[in-house]
Amino acid sequence: MPTFTRDTDIFRDEDVLREDYQPDTITAREDELAAYKTALQPVVNGAQPRNIFLYGKTGVGKTAVSRYLLKQLQQDTAEYDDVDLSVVWLNCTNLSSSYQVAVNLVNTLRSTDKQISTTGYPQQRIFNLLYDELEAIGGTILLVFDEIDHIGSNDEILYELPRARANGYLSDAKPGIIGISNDFGFRDELSPKVKDTLCEEEIHFSPYNAPELRAILNQRSEAALYDDATGSGVLSLCAATAAQDTGSARQALDLLYNAGELARGEDRVQIVEQDVHDAREKLEQSQIEHGMRELTKHGHLALVAALDLALQCETPVRVRDIFPRYRTISEDSDVDPLVRRRMHDHLADLAMLGILNRHGRNEGRSGGQYYEYEFGVDLELVIEAVGEFDAIALPKKVARSVQASSMGS
Template sequence: MTVFERTHAVFDDEDVLRDDYQPERIEERDEELEEYKAYFQPVINGKQPRNIFLYGKTGVGKTVATKYLLSHLERDAERYDDLDITTVYLNCEHLTSSYRVAVNLVNELREEGEQISTTGYPRDAVYDMLWAELEEVGGTILVVLDEIDYIGDDDSLLYQIPRARSNENLHDAKVGIIGISNDFKFREQLDPRVEDTLCEREIHFPPYDGNELRNILDKRSTLAFEDGVLSEDVVPLCSALAAQDRGSARQALDLLFEAGDLARRNGDGNVTEHHVRNARSRLEKRQIEESMKDLTSHDHLTLYTITALTVFGEEMPVRRQTIYDRYEDVATSTGFVRSDRCDPVAPPRCGGGRCRGSS
């Protein structure tokens, strides 16, 4: 018995709407791309690369623009015999220290089977391994650190890499850092010496407006969907909803994909406004569920406390002491005995774990 069969209902190529799709042309970012391109000019001239810092909200084109230009830079550099360009891309989402970033960079540069453990080495030893690997690669090396703000306060690597040549840790390799961040305040948290170097050149990617999102979705939907499947109001509605929220192309594309997926699963021949609005509700619910999974035990108890107060008719806003008293009752009744150091409103100094006793 056949359980699965291929079908092209609704979608022609749904991967066009995925996060990892690299378009042949970047829409609605001409000014940013021109500025970005100018900062890469020293590289194609065989000179020391600039350090570039990109910032803007999620889904405004920072990463896709970076990958687009770097792919062209590597391809165009092949015309010159004296150029050797290597790109190393690293997402720092789960890398909360310079040590962890350095280890992962070493492993990105090493052959399969030669990677090092993520723990157990002195930091200086890891840095020495990194310099050795960069020297082995040689030429011009562009290190892309996406979501660089996850490094937090431990930003020593961001100081060390740009100064590796002047400190004689590197001789042949010329390294440039491209930092990408969604956090506008990240720069303010940097050591002033790091800020001067990392933010040598800056590019701000603003949110998209409704018309820009509509143009992006028009281009992608032509490739993603079967002819005549989308109702006329689908793309404008997806664009408007995303523009009203965060101005994120990622959000608009996710909404369009989810609407198409709902139509496919329902066996509907067209994607309509009804599918878009249902898709929006589903995505919002999914986002809330994912956010709740990341809460600590303390956060769950606090959320439950405020929800209970709301359900039982407590007038909002609730007094802090009322939340505090109810939290104690909930913590005791569920076996989570509140530590004296925990506060149900402010983040706990104990880290928000499961507190038992008064320690």
């Protein structure tokens, strides 16, 4: 018997369920597609492109719809001699400023032997290099900045690029920006001059409901799974679960994929509803673990303080009682503690991630309102995550639990 054999029961092609798979057709986004098409029409007419801004939560099809429609646009404009269209994609996930976006754009447009260093130039010099590259391409250039919210308020590039022609930096190139954001707040915090230009055309992607997710899953599972691989109710359960939680197609697809892996792991030929429930739990856990790992230093310190109190059965606990514990742990770890309000922001973040639960309480007649916090997840998960934090002086009880947990596993 070989160690590895191909499985033939559940997945026909599991790559179809992965993050980077691009579907050939888009389901359930008719209104958004229509608005997007209208906004792109000037490109077909050979006119100056409009700037377009898409926003909506993660997993609602912004990237997939853009890829699909821009591919169609490239195919359909190929037949017009006077339209010379280039589409340039830049994922801004790890880029936190206009400078970094510009440098990465220059390097995306240049051949591998002409890459520039990512630091050390004045910003205007980078913009000039960028204009040179755009002029060299010429024609209509759609610049897709996916996950653009990562640049935060450092948004000059979104102001400069749309004005580059008017300011005489470009003559052959007609750039248009398509900004895609998962964060509604980003749009509101853009500087007013950027908002005016970038948000010429705004398209909002709302969360999917259960029937829409069901349609997406139906289509995707045909290619991904064998016909008999899903037991009755499995696709509907994935759709309903994701619709109630986030409305994200990504979440629905992840549930199905993970449920399939669980069935495969047990050598079964069919995914059943229980697999979906188990997959949900597994995904939630890994999301929380990820959330805890990604916190900043002060997030870690606040978490350790809350954990210490929880281990001493003092939760739910008020912010004013967490603060002294946080301060001591910070000082023992050689970190300057934040003021109480700022520490509270970190507790609020932990609550948003579902790691803590927070309850508002009213202080009887004297009036004041205050918050209490307790853990919303299994403490074992927290202890495991805390065991991986660097350079934090753990209080005795926490340190002991970490040690016990690592011996147990």
